[in-house]
Amino acid sequence: MPISRQVAESLGRASWIRRMSDEARALRAERGAGEVFDFSLGNPDLEPPQAFGEALSRVAADPARGTHGYMPNLGYPEVREAVARRASRDQGLEIPAGLVAMSAGAAGGLNVVLKTILDPGDEVLAFRPYFAEYLFYVQNFGGAFVPVDSSPGFRPDPEALRAALSPRTACLILNSPNNPTGRVYGRESLAAVAEVLEEQGRRTGRMPYLVADEPYREIAYRGVEVPSPMLAYPETIVVSSWSKSLSLPGERIGYVAVSPRCAEPKAIVEGLAFSTRVLGFVNAPALMQRTVAGLLDQRADVASYERRGGRLARGLREAGYEFEEPEGAFYLFVRVPERAAPAPADPRGPDVAFAMHLKERGLIAVPGVGFGCPGYFRLSYCVSEATIEGSLPRFAEALESWRRAG
Amino acid sequence: MPISRQVAESLGRASWIRRMSDEARALRAERGAGEVFDFSLGNPDLEPPQAFGEALSRVAADPARGTHGYMPNLGYPEVREAVARRASRDQGLEIPAGLVAMSAGAAGGLNVVLKTILDPGDEVLAFRPYFAEYLFYVQNFGGAFVPVDSSPGFRPDPEALRAALSPRTACLILNSPNNPTGRVYGRESLAAVAEVLEEQGRRTGRMPYLVADEPYREIAYRGVEVPSPMLAYPETIVVSSWSKSLSLPGERIGYVAVSPRCAEPKAIVEGLAFSTRVLGFVNAPALMQRTVAGLLDQRADVASYERRGGRLARGLREAGYEFEEPEGAFYLFVRVPERAAPAPADPRGPDVAFAMHLKERGLIAVPGVGFGCPGYFRLSYCVSEATIEGSLPRFAEALESWRRAG
Numbered sequence: 001m002p003i004s005r006q007v008a009e010s011l012g013r014a015s016w017i018r019r020m021s022d023e024a025r026a027l028r029a030e031r032g033a034g035e036v037f038d039f040s041l042g043n044p045d046l047e048p049p050q051a052f053g054e055a056l057s058r059v060a061a062d063p064a065r066g067t068h069g070y071m072p073n074l075g076y077p078e079v080r081e082a083v084a085r086r087a088s089r090d091q092g093l094e095i096p097a098g099l100v101a102m103s104a105g106a107a108g109g110l111n112v113v114l115k116t117i118l119d120p121g122d123e124v125l126a127f128r129p130y131f132a133e134y135l136f137y138v139q140n141f142g143g144a145f146v147p148v149d150s151s152p153g154f155r156p157d158p159e160a161l162r163a164a165l166s167p168r169t170a171c172l173i174l175n176s177p178n179n180p181t182g183r184v185y186g187r188e189s190l191a192a193v194a195e196v197l198e199e200q201g202r203r204t205g206r207m208p209y210l211v212a213d214e215p216y217r218e219i220a221y222r223g224v225e226v227p228s229p230m231l232a233y234p235e236t237i238v239v240s241s242w243s244k245s246l247s248l249p250g251e252r253i254g255y256v257a258v259s260p261r262c263a264e265p266k267a268i269v270e271g272l273a274f275s276t277r278v279l280g281f282v283n284a285p286a287l288m289q290r291t292v293a294g295l296l297d298q299r300a301d302v303a304s305y306e307r308r309g310g311r312l313a314r315g316l317r318e319a320g321y322e323f324e325e326p327e328g329a330f331y332l333f334v335r336v337p338e339r340a341a342p343a344p345a346d347p348r349g350p351d352v353a354f355a356m357h358l359k360e361r362g363l364i365a366v367p368g369v370g371f372g373c374p375g376y377f378r379l380s381y382c383v384s385e386a387t388i389e390g391s392l393p394r395f396a397e398a399l400e401s402w403r404r405a406g
Numbered sequence: 407m408p409i410s411r412q413v414a415e416s417l418g419r420a421s422w423i424r425r426m427s428d429e430a431r432a433l434r435a436e437r438g439a440g441e442v443f444d445f446s447l448g449n450p451d452l453e454p455p456q457a458f459g460e461a462l463s464r465v466a467a468d469p470a471r472g473t474h475g476y477m478p479n480l481g482y483p484e485v486r487e488a489v490a491r492r493a494s495r496d497q498g499l500e501i502p503a504g505l506v507a508m509s510a511g512a513a514g515g516l517n518v519v520l521k522t523i524l525d526p527g528d529e530v531l532a533f534r535p536y537f538a539e540y541l542f543y544v545q546n547f548g549g550a551f552v553p554v555d556s557s558p559g560f561r562p563d564p565e566a567l568r569a570a571l572s573p574r575t576a577c578l579i580l581n582s583p584n585n586p587t588g589r590v591y592g593r594e595s596l597a598a599v600a601e602v603l604e605e606q607g608r609r610t611g612r613m614p615y616l617v618a619d620e621p622y623r624e625i626a627y628r629g630v631e632v633p634s635p636m637l638a639y640p641e642t643i644v645v646s647s648w649s650k651s652l653s654l655p656g657e658r659i660g661y662v663a664v665s666p667r668c669a670e671p672k673a674i675v676e677g678l679a680f681s682t683r684v685l686g687f688v689n690a691p692a693l694m695q696r697t698v699a700g701l702l703d704q705r706a707d708v709a710s711y712e713r714r715g716g717r718l719a720r721g722l723r724e725a726g727y728e729f730e731e732p733e734g735a736f737y738l739f740v741r742v743p744e745r746a747a748p749a750p751a752d753p754r755g756p757d758v759a760f761a762m763h764l765k766e767r768g769l770i771a772v773p774g775v776g777f778g779c780p781g782y783f784r785l786s787y788c789v790s791e792a793t794i795e796g797s798l799p800r801f802a803e804a805l806e807s808w809r810r811a812g
Contacts, residue, residue: 002670003677004525004547010684011676043476053467056693060466061459068654070449104510104658104687111686115546119410136684140521141410142548248474250692252510264408270417271409278416278542280517281510285691286656287462 006139015132016370017041020355024364031362037391038364039379042179042331046247046300046382052291059290067290073273073283075102075255079293086296087257090217091230091238095257099265101272102284104252106215106241110137110173113211113237113256115279116271118143122170127156129333129371129378131179131213143170147372153324154181154333158192165200171209171237172197174229177216177328180371180378182309184224184327190232197233207263210236215254218245219302220328221309234261237268242292247300253288305330308381308388315392320399332379333368340403349374357402361394412545421538422776423447426761430770437768443797444770445785448585448737452653452706452788458697465696473696479679479689481508481661485699492702493663496623497636497644501663505671507678508690510658512621512647516543516579519617519643519662521685522677524549528576533562535739535777535784537585537619549576553778559730560587560739564598571606577615577643578603580635583622583734586777586784588715590630590733596638603639613669616642621660624651625708626734627715640667643674648698653706659694711736714787714794721798726805738785739774746809755780763808767800 017040024038059067074080077097084097103109114124120142126134127150138145148164151157161172174193176185185193193210201207212229217240220226230236241254256272258265276283283289309326316323316334323334336354346353351367351374358365358377368376381388423446430444465473480486483503490503509515520530526548532540533556544551554570557563567578580599582591591599599616607613618635623646626632636642647660662678664671682689689695715732722729722740729740742760752759757773757780764771764783774782787794 002668002673003522006525007522007677007680008673011680045472045475047471048474053469056466057463060462063459065453066451068454068656069451070655104691107686107688109686116409116413119412133684137686140546140685249476250474250689252688252691262408267408267414271413274413274417278539279546279685280513280515280543281687282513282658283656285510285658285694287693288691 010136016366017132020364020366023359027359027362027364035362036364037362037383037387037394039381039383039391040364040366042380042382044244044247044249044300044382046302046304048247049295049298049300051295051298052246052248055294056291059287068286071283071286073276074100074269075284076289079289082293082296083255084257087238087255091228091257093228093230093260095260099258099260099269101256101269101276102289103239103254103256103276104281104284105243105249105254106213106239107133107137108252108281108284109239109241109254109256110211110213111140111279112272112275112281113239114138114141114143115275116268117170117209119170121168123166123168124170125161125164125172127174129154129180129368129373129376130173131175132370132372134173144168154178154183156185156189156193158196161193161196165196165208167204167206169200169206169208171211173211173213175213177220177226179216179329180331180366181324181333182326182329182331183324184220184226186225187227187232190227190229194233197235201235207235212236212238214238214240215244216329218299219305219330221306221326224327226328230259230261234259235263236261245299245302246292246295248288251285251288253284253292305381308383308385311385312379312381312388315388316395319392319396321395330380330382332381333373333376334379336375336377337399337402339405343405351375351377354402358398361398363391363394363398416542422772423538426770426772429765433765433768433770441768442770443768443789443793443800445787445789445797446770446772448786448788450650450653450655450706450788452708452710454653455701455704455706457701457704458652458654461700462697465693474692477689477692479682480506480675481690482695485695488699488702489661490663493644493661497634497663499634499636499666501666505664505666505675507662507675507682508695509645509660509662509682510687510690511649511655511660512619512645513539513543514658514687514690515645515647515660515662516617516619517546517685518678518681518687519645520544520547520549521681522674523576523615525576527574529572529574530576531567531570531578533580535560535586535774535779535782536579537581538776538778540579550574560584560589562591562595562599564602567599567602571602571614573610573612575606575612575614577617579617579619581619583626583632585622585735586737587730587739588732588735588737589730590626590632592631593633593638596633596635600639603641607641613641618642618644620644620646621650622735624705625711625736627712627732630733632734636665636667640665641669642667651705651708652698652701654694657691657694659690659698711787714789714791717791718785718787718794721794722801725798725802727801736786736788738787739779739782740785742781742783743805743808745811749811757781757783760808764804767804769797769800769804
């Protein structure tokens with residue numbers, strides 16, 4: 001075996017997002033780009049705001065000595081100050097700069113958090129459907145990933161959460177606005193989650209952390225509030241990034257903020273510094289730290305996601321598809337339609353079967369099994385309006401032919 | 407326990423480099439900066455070359471769409487092409503672009519490599535003295551770190567290597583030019599190492615990888631050749647960065663190159679892509695990839711390290727200190743002097759005792775125990791010439807008083 005068994009096995013089970021994106025590429029080569037409508041990747045397609053280019057050029061031209069050198073593992077003190085002020089506003093409570101760690105995006109931040117809090121065998125919970133990478137992040141540190149069923153409408157289910165908790169539960173990862181459902185968890189949902197976690201803490205003496213994965217916080221639709229997990233539950237660690245809000249996913253810049261209401265916030269932050277160092281991040285990229293620090297009130301034209309999502313949702317609804325109304329992020333999580341007459345069960349599962357049915361029509365979606373939820377498929381609408389318009393008649397036809405074929 | 411046991415224990419054993427750097431800071435506050443001569447940190451103090459600023463400004467001003475977006479986990483294809491050409495020249499054999507992975511510095515690259523090749527319980531070897539972070543990198547993936555004694559003069563000892571190998575040996579990390587000794591391993595050393603590893607492969611069927619950690623390749627002194635590990639041994643993976651050669655340690659940009667002579671190079675590269683993704687790096691920072699790609703023949707004024715190292719070495723030699731002549735990097739690894747008369751053993755160890763003796767005189771060095779070699783101390787000479795000149799009379803006095811006190 002030239003490589004680690006775990007890595008080799010994981011490679012054998014390539015992610016569904018990746019697989020469908022590869023299918024799209026193959027199909028484009030076969031039929032031409034105009035015949036393929038690719039909703040597979042959650043890849044922000046907006047340009048950064050104009051202020052970003054200006055800030056970047058300014059920082060790039062800064063002749064000060066040492067601007068590309070090492071800084072403390074947690075980041076530049078002045079950048080942490082600025083980010084703490086912004087995070088305090090988002091979270092509705094005062095977060096000192098000392099509780100902020102700059103990270104290589106949210107993915108880097110989540111790995112640093114999990115390395116810091118997990119002992120081997122510890123359990124990490126997340127509601128279905130979930131971002132499939134969580135599973136690998138947890139595996140990196142010898143943890144066990146435990147999916148928890150959601151309520152109808154893809155809200156956190158407090159009873160399912162209670163049943164999934166154990167003395168080995170280290171944390172619950174809560175992702176809102178949610179990938180893949182587009183749901184934003186409201187205050188009541190957070191309160192219900194907090195109540196169950198607190199009860200667990202009282203009973204076992206181990207208060208699970210709430211790890212709030214918030215890279216989509218800035219992409220919530222008009223009128224939808226993204227409430228503060230830190231106000232809902234004391235043992236909260238927020239992970240976020242500028243990948244979506246400033247449309248910089250390739251630059252790997254984000255942060256972790258530890259709630260001042262945690263029982264031992266300083267121990268956590270010391271752990272984050274250590275984990276940032278020894279995982280080889282060492283620090284978040286210097287230039288991007290200094291660039292985003294001046295752009296904390298800027299964002300890319302994220303309203304365009306709402307427009308595009310609205311158009312796609314309206315078209316699919318008219319065609320007869322069923323899904324929860326999107327509230328943020330840039331995904332629709334759609335129910336696999338019923339057949340008109342009972343059909344023999346497809347061995348691939350209904351979601352994979354339907355995704356392949358869509359693919360025959362040039363429509364690329366990701367089966368729900370990739371998020372722990374067969375019976376659904378995900379559409380990412382970071383695509384052009386032309387792609388959306390062009391796809392709608394095909395989606396309508398796909399639904400009709402699927403029903404008839406039953 | 408608010409954080410992982412392993413992390414908490416590691417925090418309790420703060421690195422000696424960090425501890426001595428903290429001592430320096432405290433001493434500066436107490437006595438004033440002019441009274442402290444801090445040789446603790448291996449922090450490149452040169453500015454990047456002028457061409458870097460120009461390239462960065464050009465890339466920063468590039469109005470092309472998507473330049474801050476995602477790219478494949480292994481990096482931009484054109485950047486990998488350029489890096490492959492340069493690495494081919496360094497290594498003396500043709501490395502296809504498909505065998506290059508862009509990484510977040512050498513520390514990120516090493517973590518990605520170790521995640522890719524280690525099964526839990528696998529062993530990772532390194533010659534003493536070693537860069538202490540290796541230990542944590544290996545621990546991240548459940549590996550066991552096995553230090554191997556060097557020959558006198560800090561060359562790889564083939565017999566010690568043979569004795570340390572086991573069926574669980576996944577790799578040997580070889581760091582040349584070396585931190586902390588400043589030694590460059592010549593062709594004969596590499597050939598001797600290769601012979602032992604190949605013999606192990608033939609005997610056990612498991613050929614250990616040679617992981618060549620080469621961030622200091624560009625900092626070798628005039629007349630000293632840094633030979634190619636890829637030419638010496640087939641199963642070689644090179645990890646490097648631009649942190650030292652372009653003086654960009656805060657920007658986190660480096661690469662991994664897999665030898666085309668490996669039995670299964672493609673499996674390794676697929677593993678590197680996966681590990682880059684799931685460790686949360688996702689990709690090396692986009693902007694820096696594009697910036698360094700145009701600077702592969704540039705370097706910071708690394709000759710100044712040679713000048714400074716030469717001056718420090720001459721001064722210390724005249725004072726009576728003993729060490730191997732530096733051949734590269736920017737460190738001296740100096741023997742703790744003997745006492746004139748037998749003294750009771752210091753419970754802290756001779757290196758810690760001598761480092762504290764130096765500290766009383768405002769001289770900050772790192773005890774060798776921090777590199778697995780008590781009996782020595784490390785001086786990093788990324789410091790000003792004034793610091794070197796000012797330190798020499800104090801080093802001379804420290805040696806005299808240490809001897810007398812014996």
